[in-house]
Amino acid sequence: MSVVNLISSCESCTRRWKNFQHLTKEQLNIVNENRYEATFKAGEIILKQGSPTSNALFISSGMAKTYIEGLHGKNFIISIALPGRLILGPGAYVDSRHTYTVAAITSVQACFINFEIFKQLVRVNGAFAESLLEDISAKSQGTLNRMVNLSQKKMPGRLAEALLYFADVVFKNDEYEMILSRQELGEMTNMAKECVVRILKELEDSGVVYSDSSRIKIIDREKLIQISVKG
Amino acid sequence: MSVVNLISSCESCTRRWKNFQHLTKEQLNIVNENRYEATFKAGEIILKQGSPTSNALFISSGMAKTYIEGLHGKNFIISIALPGRLILGPGAYVDSRHTYTVAAITSVQACFINFEIFKQLVRVNGAFAESLLEDISAKSQGTLNRMVNLSQKKMPGRLAEALLYFADVVFKNDEYEMILSRQELGEMTNMAKECVVRILKELEDSGVVYSDSSRIKIIDREKLIQISVKG
DNA sequence: CCTATTAATTGATATTTATCATTGACAGAC
DNA sequence: GTCTGTCAATGATAAATATCAATTAATAGG
Numbered sequence: 001m002s003v004v005n006l007i008s009s010c011e012s013c014t015r016r017w018k019n020f021q022h023l024t025k026e027q028l029n030i031v032n033e034n035r036y037e038a039t040f041k042a043g044e045i046i047l048k049q050g051s052p053t054s055n056a057l058f059i060s061s062g063m064a065k066t067y068i069e070g071l072h073g074k075n076f077i078i079s080i081a082l083p084g085r086l087i088l089g090p091g092a093y094v095d096s097r098h099t100y101t102v103a104a105i106t107s108v109q110a111c112f113i114n115f116e117i118f119k120q121l122v123r124v125n126g127a128f129a130e131s132l133l134e135d136i137s138a139k140s141q142g143t144l145n146r147m148v149n150l151s152q153k154k155m156p157g158r159l160a161e162a163l164l165y166f167a168d169v170v171f172k173n174d175e176y177e178m179i180l181s182r183q184e185l186g187e188m189t190n191m192a193k194e195c196v197v198r199i200l201k202e203l204e205d206s207g208v209v210y211s212d213s214s215r216i217k218i219i220d221r222e223k224l225i226q227i228s229v230k231g
Numbered sequence: 232m233s234v235v236n237l238i239s240s241c242e243s244c245t246r247r248w249k250n251f252q253h254l255t256k257e258q259l260n261i262v263n264e265n266r267y268e269a270t271f272k273a274g275e276i277i278l279k280q281g282s283p284t285s286n287a288l289f290i291s292s293g294m295a296k297t298y299i300e301g302l303h304g305k306n307f308i309i310s311i312a313l314p315g316r317l318i319l320g321p322g323a324y325v326d327s328r329h330t331y332t333v334a335a336i337t338s339v340q341a342c343f344i345n346f347e348i349f350k351q352l353v354r355v356n357g358a359f360a361e362s363l364l365e366d367i368s369a370k371s372q373g374t375l376n377r378m379v380n381l382s383q384k385k386m387p388g389r390l391a392e393a394l395l396y397f398a399d400v401v402f403k404n405d406e407y408e409m410i411l412s413r414q415e416l417g418e419m420t421n422m423a424k425e426c427v428v429r430i431l432k433e434l435e436d437s438g439v440v441y442s443d444s445s446r447i448k449i450i451d452r453e454k455l456i457q458i459s460v461k462g
Numbered sequence: 463c464c465t466a467t468t469a470a471t472t473g474a475t476a477t478t479t480a481t482c483a484t485t486g487a488c489a490g491a492c
Numbered sequence: 493g494t495c496t497g498t499c500a501a502t503g504a505t506a507a508a509t510a511t512c513a514a515t516t517a518a519t520a521g522g
Contacts, residue, residue, distance in 0.1 A: 068375065071383045071462050078375070090375065093361075093368035099375060122364070123357035130324075130354055133364065137324035140371040144299065144309070144321065144330060147378040151421040152302045154508070182470065190382040192510050197471055213470060213518075231302050386479075413500065423480050428501055444487085444500060 005037045006109060007060060015060045015083045019131040027121055027128075034114040040104040047087075047102040055112035057087040062108035063170070063179060067187065068100045077180070077188040078143075080105070080170050086135055088115075105179050150190050153231035158189040159199050160228035163209060167218055174218040178211070203227075236268045237340065238291060246291045246314045250362040258352055258359075265345040271295075271335040278318075278333040286343035288318040293339035294401070294410060298418065299331045308411075308419040309374075311336070311401050317366055319346075336410050381421050384462035389420040390430050391459035394440060398449055405449040409442070434458075 007013050010020065010032040020028060037060070040046055047057060049069050064081040066089075078100055081087050089099030092115060122129045149161060162185060167174050178185075182200075183193040191199075203209045208224050210217040218224055238244050241251065241263040251259060268291070271277055278288060280300050295312040297320075309331055312318050320330030323346060353360045380392060393416060398405050409416075413431075414424040422430075434440045439455050441448040449455055 068379050070379045074383055076379045076382060090368035090372040093365045094372050099372055119361070123361055126354035126357070126360065129357065129360040129364070130350070133353070133360070133367065134324045136364065136367055136371065137321035140367065140374065141321040141325050141330055143371065143374045143378060147374060147381065148299050148301045148307045150378065151307060151381060152305055181468095193469090194471080194511080195509065201471085412498095424499090425481080425501080426479065432501085 007037065007111065010035070013060070015058070017058060017084060017086055019086070019128065019135060022125060022127040022131050023121065024125075027125060030117060030121070031113055034117040035111055037109065037111050040108045040110060042104050042106055042108075044108075045101060045103045046108065046110055047098050047100075049098050049101040051098050053088070053092040053096050053098055053115050056092070056115050056118050057081075057102065058085070058111045058113070059083050059087065060109045060111050062104060062106040064102050064104050064108055065180070065184070066100045066102050075187045076190075077184060080166075080179075082170065086132075090136070090140075149231075153228075155189070155191050155195055155199050156202070156227050157229075157231040158191065159185070159196065160203070160208075160224050162189050163203075163216060163218065164224060164228055166216065174221060176216055178214055178216045182213075238268065238342065241266070244291070246289070248289060248315060248317055250317070250359065250366060253356060253358040253362050254352065255356075258356065261348060261352070262344055265348040266342055268340065268342050271339045271341060273335055273337055273339075275339075276332060276334045277339065277341055278329050278331075280329050280332040282329050284319070284323040284327050284329055284346050287323070287346050287349050288312075288333065289316070289342045289344070290314050290318065291340045291342050293335060293337040295333050295335050295339055296411070296415070297331045297333050306418045307421075308415060311397075311410075313401065317363075321367070321371075380462075384459075386420070386422050386426055386430050387433070387458050388460075388462035389422065390416070390427065391434070391439075391455050393420050394434075394447060394449065395455060395459055397447065405452060407447055409445055409447050413444075 007015075010016055010028050011025075020031065023031065040062075046064055059081055060083055062083075064087075065077050066079050066081050066087065067075045067077040070076050081102055087102060091097045091099035122132055150158060153161070166176055166178070170176070180188065181193075182196045185191075186193045186196045189196070200209070200211050203224075204211055206223075208218075208220045208227070210219055238246075241247055241259050242256075251262065254262065271293075277295055290312055291314055293314075295318075296308050297310050297312050297318065298306045298308040301307050312333055318333060322328045322330035353363055381389060384392070397407055397409070401407070411419065412424075413427045416422075417424045417427045420427070431440070431442050434455075435442055437454075439449075439451045439458070441450055
């Protein structure tokens with residue numbers, strides 16, 4: 001990993017976290033002086049579950065997966081980490097440990113911000129603190145929603161949900177490169193990889209999506225939403 | 232529900248949320264002046280999912296269940312709400328709606344605190360804000376952990392986990408009154424009620440717990456933990 | 463271009479879990 | 493006390509999902 005800073009300053013950064021708008025110019029400067037950049041190749045681990053939360057992470061380009069290393073060596077993929085979003089597990093405010101691992105899917109340019117500095121800014125800036133609460137709350141609500149869905153929906157519903165997540169959140173397009181393997185798609189939807197293949201095929205046979213091993217195209221969005229919602 | 236305040240003030244309250252220690256005397260006074268108490272009978276709904284988060288909730292006595300009303304009328308029990316803990320779903324900072332319903336299991340004395348006031352205190356008091364972040368983060372981490380466990384553990388592991396939750400968190404005792412029905416225990420562990428019955432019987436047959444319909448006694452804690460951890 | 467390796471696919475089968483139907487136990491209403 | 497409804501328990505069965513084994517595609521190195 002290289003350590004050259006490619007972004008000249010937070011102030012001019014186009015991928016800047018929107019919550020930084022609540023900081024004063026001086027405070028943003030403090031952030032800028034306490035960050036460092038690094039680039040990672042696809043497959044490399046950016047943050048490791050259990051390691052100390054010495055930094056908050058942002059991605060300036062590329063994509064990563066965040067996942068919990070669970071029982072019997074089985075992973076559980078939580079989300080796709082994208083540019084412009086704060087990547088900071090709840091452990092930062094619980095046991096000062098990363099709750100999940102973050103691994104690069106594509107080549108990734110990452111920006112690390114000293115967490116003690118970050119935390120200090122939260123303490124002194126009420127609006128910033130509130131915006132962090134909003135960010136964390138949104139993630140927490142997402143997790144609760146996800147937990148209920150994983151519990152109550154059957155496989156087609158869970159997979160449909162994941163396909164829509166990629167279309168709506170990750171790529172903002174109904175046709176996209178499937179950056180996860182079938183195995184990983186299973187780790188995200190709690191399915192065996194063989195089941196992912198089969199249900200994907202069912203969705204294709206019924207004309208809802210087109211899929212080859214590396215590409216997904218949503219053909220009948222309404223129907224896919226219906227499958228996702230009905231469970 | 233009655234509206235007589237039984238607790239004279241926050242300052243003297245023995246069930247006070249520990250995070251209030253970060254407030255000044257004046258700030259605690261503001262809280263005190265913007266709260267109201269109410270009592271609920273077993274079965275009554277204290278907060279309804281989807282309704283506006285006009286208040287943060289605390290329970291001064293009794294127990295309640297918090298649950299999400301999910302698909303096809305199926306509930307998902309998130310936790311047992313206990314005295315001394317903040318009950319505020321993430322929706323408060325997302326869409327100003329309660330993320331889950333809270334219903335009294337026993338007779339409950341509740342204390343409602345105006346959420347706008349609460350939020351204002353978060354804005355002006357950095358230490359209080361940080362303590363709220365810690366509280367919310369702990370819950371969020373718990374949810375993530377729960378989601379992974381529900382996904383990766385089989386029924387015996389999930390049920391064992393719930394039994395230990397009651398022993399360790401709710402009652403702090405290895406013998407306790409099972410306040411949830413088999414149906415509800417299933418809503419907590421994502422199992423059909425019949426399966427709860429069967430696995431409870433298996434645990435009893437193997438000498439791990441004693442159970443009758445209303446009581447649980449953990450006999451072999453080590454083995455129960457092992458079942459819970461191994462999944 | 464060929465080969466080694468990994469990922470995707472497929473079919474057969476086993477396991478896990480849910481549903482259905484029925485019976486028994488218990489608690490509150492009258 | 494008896495009725496009545498709800499919850500618990502049990503057995504039989506069905507549905508959902510995982511695993512295993514084998515084959516085929518895709519891909520990265522040499």
